[in-house]
Amino acid sequence: MEVGFLGLGIMGKAMSMNLLMNGFKVTVWNRTLSKCNELVAHGASIGKTPAEVINKCKITIAMLSDPAAALWVVLDKDGVLEQICGGKGYIDMSTVDPETSCRINEAITSKGGQFLEAPVSGSKQPAETGQLVILAAGDKALYEAAMPAFDILGKKSFFLGQVGNGAKMKLVVNMIMGSMMNAFSEGLTLADRSGLNPRDLLDVLDLGAIANPMFKGKGPAMLQNNYSPAFPLKHQQKDMRLALALGDENSVPMPVAAASNEAFKKARSMGLGDMDFSAVFETLKVLKHSS
Ligand SMILES: NC(=O)C1=CN([C@@H]2O[C@H](COP(=O)(O)OP(=O)(O)OC[C@H]3O[C@@H](n4cnc5c(N)ncnc54)[C@H](OP(=O)(O)O)[C@@H]3O)[C@@H](O)[C@H]2O)C=CC1
Ligand SMILES: O=CCCC(=O)O
Structure with a gap:
């Protein structure tokens, strides 16, 4: 063919x-x-x-x-x-x-x-x-x-x-994926800041109800600051933006996706747009420890 x-x-x-x-x-x-x-x-x-x-x-x-x-x-x-x-x-x-x-x-x-x-x-x-x-x-x-x-x-x-249904399905899937990546990044950061070993968190997650290939595949690389692009962050942010527009049209409140979109925008503003979308993790590292 x-x-x-x-x-x-x-x-x-x-x-x-x-x-x-x-x-x-x-x-x-x-x-x-x-x-x-x-x-x-x-x-x-x-x-x-x-x-x-x-x-x-x-x-x-x-x-x-x-x-x-x-x-x-x-x-x-x-x-x-x-x-x-x-x-x-x-x-x-x-x-x-x-x-x-x-x-x-x-x-x-x-x-x-x-x-x-x-x-x-x-x-x-x-x-x-x-x-x-x-x-x-x-x-x-x-x-x-x-x-x-x-x-x-x-x-x-x-x-x-x-036509349109394929695009909608894809945007819904990537909206969920982008929100999950932000929750995962916050969890890794919280584990670290509260004195846990984030590698232990990866092992615990992998054995429980929220185990998934994304956490398993990206987690170890994220902990080594390795964001070699498989899915560029700029494209994930584009998908969050387009999914939020779909939410607007259908009057669906999506506060979690909206917050995730802001995190991806912040990562873009830090020059991370061409890195893998897991680089959104870096947005949490610029936060100072509270006294
Ligand atoms: N990477 C992933 O994991 C996945 C990506 N997708 C989606 O697939 C699509 C491609 O993603 P990916 O391959 O990662 O993206 P890349 O950024 O690696 O590639 C983008 C492609 O689009 C071309 N391009 C960009 N702007 C223009 C333009 N104005 N006119 C003509 N060509 C243009 C680029 O050409 P040039 O080389 O000249 O820049 C390049 O061939 C995106 O819509 C993405 O959201 C879907 C699933 C997974
Ligand atoms: O659009 C990109 C999707 C990436 C993935 O499904 O792992």
Whole structure:
């Protein structure tokens, strides 16, 4: 099967490489073109623009940073819209808000193309090992046509109905995850400041009712101040912001998520936006001990 792939950041590089290693013919494009080199060394072709990739491939996947990037790649000069037409499908796997996804859907379908949003749960390592959870919505026929690729990329795919539902599900999940990371950071800090060994806290948590892969995976690295990015903090803050907007629209009070968003904003203001989102832990270290 041949696919196009737009966006070779942390996720896009791992996902497109995984497709390539599993026998797919892949044509890649990235805004910073040099990031295509590693994929080309493994057999990928390059498209010089998003339009060129769409022209070549029946199905094209995008994995871009945020709503502005997702819209730019579709609507701008040499973008997806210039070549999309009947018989071609466009799958946006970026995390965006439902309104952005609906705008892209309208643009693609107005030219006769098929559109699917398919954001993912799971980070760099699940992307490398094909263990993502795919949250698709939109054109059901395109979902079925893309299943061979989804089977490589993910351990489970959900079809959630109309465009917007995939984006909403993803934002709800990441809103919970961002709030959990803040509670975890506060717990590690409280353990330390009150004279406990935070490593003991990790062991206790891992044996109880709130054990989870995130605490287990990130905790030891956090205690070593290691925030090598798997999920960049700036993207987690974007997701909190978009989830809070969804809460606004639906009159859902979310004081925990709002406080977590402030903590991620503070971390960004400290220059930690490109670090892993677990670097929000650092915002608590600047607090002085009370006498
Ligand atoms: N990392 C993770 O664990 C996960 C991330 N996600 C989501 O996936 C998406 C990608 O994340 P990730 O790979 O981590 O992000 P990165 O920051 O590593 O990569 C972002 C990608 O978007 C491109 N990009 C940014 N701005 C523009 C623009 N204006 N026009 C064209 N391309 C642009 C970048 O191009 P360039 O190289 O030129 O900068 C790069 O290819 C995000 O929506 C994120 O929220 C979802 C699940 C997990
Ligand atoms: O959007 C990023 C999600 C990261 C994860 O699910 O571990």
